Amino acid sequence: MAEKELRAVVLRLRHSLSSCCKSIEGGEEETSGLLEELASFLDSISEAATSEPENEEARKNAVELLLEIQSFLVSSSTPNQAVVDALSFELPKAVSKFAGVSDRCLEIADSIIDWFVGRCNPRDMISILSEALDSLSTSSDPGYAAPLLTGLSKVFVSIKRHHFKQAKLAVPVVLNVLKVVSVELADRDAERVLLFNIALAMADSICVVSTKLDRGESEELQSLMGLFILQIMALVSASIPSEQSGCTPLVSEICKLLPRCGLTYLGLITESDVDAKISIVTKGKKVIPCLGPRILLLLWVVPAVIWGHISNEIAEQAGENMSALKDKLQHNQVQRWEAIGMLKHIFSSVILPWDIKRHTVEFLLGITNGSFTPNCHNDEPITDCSIYMPSLFATAQAITKVIMHSPDSTLRKNSFEALKRASFFIFELLHSKSTHVLADTPIPERIDILQALITNSDSSSISMTAILLDLVRGELRKETLPKKSTNEGVDEAGNHGSPTESAWTERILELVELVLRPPHGGQPSFPEHGEAVLAALNLYRFVLMKELAGKTNKTGVLFRKNLLRACNEWLVPLRTIVSSTMADPENDPDEVAGMLNPIELVLYHCIELVEQNLSANPDSP
Numbered sequence: 001m002a003e004k005e006l007r008a009v010v011l012r013l014r015h016s017l018s019s020c021c022k023s024i025e026g027g028e029e030e031t032s033g034l035l036e037e038l039a040s041f042l043d044s045i046s047e048a049a050t051s052e053p054e055n056e057e058a059r060k061n062a063v064e065l066l067l068e069i070q071s072f073l074v075s076s077s078t079p080n081q082a083v084v085d086a087l088s089f090e091l092p093k094a095v096s097k098f099a100g101v102s103d104r105c106l107e108i109a110d111s112i113i114d115w116f117v118g119r120c121n122p123r124d125m126i127s128i129l130s131e132a133l134d135s136l137s138t139s140s141d142p143g144y145a146a147p148l149l150t151g152l153s154k155v156f157v158s159i160k161r162h163h164f165k166q167a168k169l170a171v172p173v174v175l176n177v178l179k180v181v182s183v184e185l186a187d188r189d190a191e192r193v194l195l196f197n198i199a200l201a202m203a204d205s206i207c208v209v210s211t212k213l214d215r216g217e218s219e220e221l222q223s224l225m226g227l228f229i230l231q232i233m234a235l236v237s238a239s240i241p242s243e244q245s246g247c248t249p250l251v252s253e254i255c256k257l258l259p260r261c262g263l264t265y266l267g268l269i270t271e272s273d274v275d276a277k278i279s280i281v282t283k284g285k286k287v288i289p290c291l292g293p294r295i296l297l298l299l300w301v302v303p304a305v306i307w308g309h310i311s312n313e314i315a316e317q318a319g320e321n322m323s324a325l326k327d328k329l330q331h332n333q334v335q336r337w338e339a340i341g342m343l344k345h346i347f348s349s350v351i352l353p354w355d356i357k358r359h360t361v362e363f364l365l366g367i368t369n370g371s372f373t374p375n376c377h378n379d380e381p382i383t384d385c386s387i388y389m390p391s392l393f394a395t396a397q398a399i400t401k402v403i404m405h406s407p408d409s410t411l412r413k414n415s416f417e418a419l420k421r422a423s424f425f426i427f428e429l430l431h432s433k434s435t436h437v438l439a440d441t442p443i444p445e446r447i448d449i450l451q452a453l454i455t456n457s458d459s460s461s462i463s464m465t466a467i468l469l470d471l472v473r474g475e476l477r478k479e480t481l482p483k484k485s486t487n488e489g490v491d492e493a494g495n496h497g498s499p500t501e502s503a504w505t506e507r508i509l510e511l512v513e514l515v516l517r518p519p520h521g522g523q524p525s526f527p528e529h530g531e532a533v534l535a536a537l538n539l540y541r542f543v544l545m546k547e548l549a550g551k552t553n554k555t556g557v558l559f560r561k562n563l564l565r566a567c568n569e570w571l572v573p574l575r576t577i578v579s580s581t582m583a584d585p586e587n588d589p590d591e592v593a594g595m596l597n598p599i600e601l602v603l604y605h606c607i608e609l610v611e612q613n614l615s616a617n618p619d620s621p
Helices: 003-026 032-049 056-074 081-088 093-097 103-119 122-139 142-156 163-184 189-210 214-238 247-260 264-269 272-282 294-298 303-310 314-315 324-331 335-340 354-367 385-405 409-431 443-455 458-479 508-516 532-548 560-583 589-616
Strands: 485-487
Touching: 003 032, 003 056, 003 081, 032 056, 032 081, 032 093, 056 093, 056 103, 081 093, 081 122, 093 103, 093 122, 093 142, 103 122, 103 142, 122 142, 122 163, 122 560, 142 163, 142 189, 163 189, 163 214, 163 443, 189 214, 189 247, 214 247, 214 272, 214 294, 214 303, 247 303, 247 314, 264 272, 264 303, 264 335, 272 294, 303 314, 303 324, 303 354, 324 335, 324 354, 335 354, 335 385, 335 409, 354 385, 354 409, 385 409, 385 508, 409 458, 458 508, 458 532, 508 532, 532 560, 532 589, 560 589
Parallel strands: none
Antiparallel strands: none
């Protein structure tokens, strides 16, 4: 644009501004059209400047036009309030689109929007800026949102009442912008970090305001800001690698706000703080009007804790001690269950990077390391343990997805160890009598739950099925095999007890059958069922050998009908499948041998034991 053309554009801008002012002051009908024409004119200039980012002259001319608008607004002939209010509907959004042209344009755009913030009704400006942000998040470069977010941050300080109501209007708009920013500005880290910092400044301003309000509204506002910054934390985690230089300072700033919003790492990882904040904001409703469904909000909670695990500096900013937190979870059984259940949100997330999942696996291994001293809340019995089972099982299933899809071998290895530990806690919940939790849960009910877990396992959960069966075998090994009973309730050693006090029941065979003869029909297939089949065979062989050695039959495994069923319906058909799989020329011989040789070894031993017992006791019932 030549000097002469620039002068012409400046003159046109002056004329357009002047015409708008006169029309507004005169109450003329064409005012709306003139304002739209002004906005369209400015949009054409900003689009021309941004389409040529390397054009120095275009950037210079954009600065000149913004200065012209600024000069018009602050001149001695300052327009009256009606004019200011009318222009506020168009100019803030229009000038914000120049923000991406240059730093100087961003500075002037900030100044112009700040001018409107200081002269318009604060509640009106929140609506105006929110609408402008909403349109930018869907139709323009989200990088232009910086001056609008800055203005929104400043205007909250000026509100005199209904702070919570106004914040609920602005928060979803800001989050939508940040979600777009996370994707659209992936290659513009400086702008992305700037916008996240401005959003945090807004949260900080609102927290400051909340300290000056009465207790009720203060609590509502702080709760809303707590949920808001948790979502910012998750967006940062999803979009900026943890090793990037600008990430740690940004996350540290977020963590500084956590205690001001009444959030602790323990409360986050066990969900208690989140439930409390959601309850305050929603007043008992399942959907948070300004944040969305509760279940989606929970997806954003755990990253805040994982960042504390990544960096002690970040944990300190949140006023937390990670060693103390891990020790607490190690020695409080219920809180450990709650924490493991919350980790499913990270393992199942499709947007969080592998790096965050790697640190989450490390955290899980850290809180499940070593021996545990069960300790429930205040040593009070918990009457319903079933509430923990779905989340523990979901975590174990989510870990299997990490094992299957992670590109990193170390992460896969650590995830498998995490899967074993998560499965152990599932079994602990089902079977442990040393805690207050399941002291009154009969063995049959525990087996029912195990059956449901195995039956409902999809192909991604086969590893967990194998681990659960191995844990059952381990539990049986630890338990002293009951001697043959001489009187009901009294064994030969004189020990009193009910049959439900032992895991050695015929229900064990039902668990074996679930794998070796799946309830949906057919036979187990390889390679997907290999681990589960081996675990089921090992469990069956262990029970069979123990009952033979102890001359007992608590599981019914030695009944002739059960031996025949095992031989004809489980073992012999499985031998046929194993043989055909090994003989199939389309299969890799080394891969098949590595998978099936251990199965074949245990399988043939089981068949041998069954046939020997059938031959030795042809007349047994």
